Amino acid sequence: MKNDCHYHPGEPAKWHCGECLTHYCTGCMPDADTRKRHGLCPQCGRSMRYLGAATAVVPFWNRLSAFFRYPFHMDPLIVIAICTLVPMLLSANIVGLIVTLLLLVALFKYTYAVIRHTADGHMTPPPLATAFSGGGFNIVFLQLLVFILMGGVVFSGALIGGPLLAMLVLAFVILALPASIMVLAMEHSVGAAVNPMNLAVLISRIGWPYFLLYGYLILLTLASGAAQEFAVNHFAPQIAQPLAGFLNSTFTLILFHMLGYLLFQYQEELGFASDLQSDGMPEHDHPRDRSLRFDADIDMNLKDGNYDRVFSMLREVLNNDPGNAHRIGQLYLLLKARNDSTEFYRYHPRLLEWLANHNDATGLTELLVVLEKAEPGFRLENPELAVRCAGALYRHGEYKAVLKLLQDFHKRFPNSEHLAPAYLLVAQTLANGLQQWDKAIAFLKFIKKKCTQHPLQVQMDTYLAQAEKHEPLKGPRASFSGGVDVIRD
Structure with missing residues (x-):
């Protein structure tokens, strides 16, 4: 059964808690260790079962073209070439026979490794060394033993029940042969590969x-036979023999890759878990x-x-890290959804700063309205924050909000270094936004008179000249030589 994440419908589940009966996707479990198959339930804290790619894997019938491309990767092509062409170059003596048999064993070892490799989530073939090094060569002899035992079972059926029972037993053996190959490749156990109950359970769990x-396997076998027959009948023996061997090996790899993929697709039903692997990229343990x-x-x-739980979590984090912009944004969205004016007021300096940093004039306007309701006549006590908020509001045409926010700025912050920028914003709002040129001129003259040491002083004559001509207040044109910061509209 394929399950979606409980919290993200449409996302395949990768973890399941048997205690809470809840499925989680990768996004819900960022701290889980998929390589070690270890994850703790966020609800109860108990270990969960890793589902791997069981809920996300593409059905095998939707990737037939990938199966046919599989043998044409570099590694399997080299294996096929060595095991097919080298015997043709050997002398017909005992040494040549031994080498040929060894290469045949290596080829079959590689094909069985394909099943296990694919079932583990690798969609590219095993490396070349898999065929010629390491253990696992006994798989060929185990498979021969399985065939012998299956033949013995059919023969025993004929002795006990006659031809009818023999035919029934033979039909089951043929039907269960792919399942037997899969079991042998995964477990390397002859007993498990010939146990009729074991095979019947595997077939029933996979289903139709x-x-x-x-x-598909029957069609592949027929196609392989037809292709080899065509090669033998239409080409010279020197070409037909290696071509037939190449075709036989190629179709065998396709077949075994399909068997491995069936195990990978139905891993949950078969009781194991694996995920798609990034072949060729080493895994490292990074701090989570x-x-x-x-x-x-x-x-x-x-x-x-x-x-309430979310609010408590965010409050605790912000107590330890007051400037965490990401958590402040989450807090703002939570309070907005809850329409919590009390907490809006408590956290308003950080929330206003966050909104100003994001140039969110709509959010600023809405929050200022909430603060006004919570405290009639509300005024910001931070002059720098007031100017930054006013700048964001001005850029989005919220002119009345700008004037209200900076009202009586010179009385509240008479010695602030932000007085000149604040009243320049007021002048630009009056002139550019509300077309009130006389009032704009008055604020510009105030800056010229009171803020004599501020860097903006050198630009006041330009602003005044623009205001007197009823031109937009944009200040002097940018210069790359003057070194003076220019405030533009």
């Missing part, structure tokens, strides 16, 4: 796709980002409606 794959776990917990609690 097993029989669909069986049909704890903030991702925190984000996932917030997301799940929000979906469960635990808003």
Whole structure:
């Protein structure tokens, strides 16, 4: 059964908690270790079962073209070439026979390794060294033993029940042969590969796709035979023999890759877990980002409606890290959704700064309205923040909000270095936004008179000249030689 994440419908589940009966996707479990198959449930803290790619893998019938491309990677092509062409170059003596048999064993070892490699989530073939080094050569002899035992079972059926029972036993053996090959490749156990109950359980757990794959395997076998017959009948022996061997090996790799993929597709039903592997890229243990776990917990609690819990989590983080912009943004969205004016007022300096940094004039306007309701006549006590908020509002045409925010700025902050920028914004708002030129001129003259040491002083004559001509207040044109910061509209 394929399951979606409980919190993200449409996302395949990768973890399942048997205690909470909840499925989680990768996004819900950023701190889990998929390589070690270890993850703790965010709800109860108990170890969970890793589902691997069981819920996300593409059905084998949707990737037939990939199966046919599989043998044409570099590694399998070299294996096929060595095992097919080298015997042709050897002398017909005992040494040549031994080398040929060894190469045949290596080829079959490689094909069985393909099943295990694919079942483990590798969609590219095993490396060349798999065929010629390491252990696992006994798989060929184990398979021969399986064939002998299966033949003995059929023969025993004929002795006990006659031709009818023999035919029934033979039909089961033929039907269960792909399952037997899969079991042998995964477990390297002759007993498991010939146990009729074991094979019947595997077939029943996979269900009807097993029989669909069986049909594909029959077609592949027929196609392989037809291609080899064509090569033998239409080409000279020097060409036909290696071509037939190449075709036989190629179709065998395709067949075994399909068997491995069937195991990979139905891993959950078969009781193991594997995921798609990034072949060729080494895995490293990197420190896990704890903030991702925190984000996932917030997301799940929000979906469960635990808003108080989310607020407590954010409050605790902000107590330890007051300037964390990401958490401030999350807090703003939570308070906005809850329409919590009390907490809006408590955290308003950080929220206003966050909104100003994001140039969110709409959010600033809405929050200022909330603050006005919470405290009639509300005024910001931070002159720099007031100017930054006013600048964001001005850029989005919120002119009345700008004037209200900077009202009586010179009385509230008479010695502030932000007085000149604040009243320049007021002048630009009056002139450019409201076409009130006389009032704009008055504020510009105030800056010229009171802020004599401010860097903006050198630009006041230009602004005044523009205001007197009823031109937009944009200040002097940019210069790359003057070294003076220019405020533009």
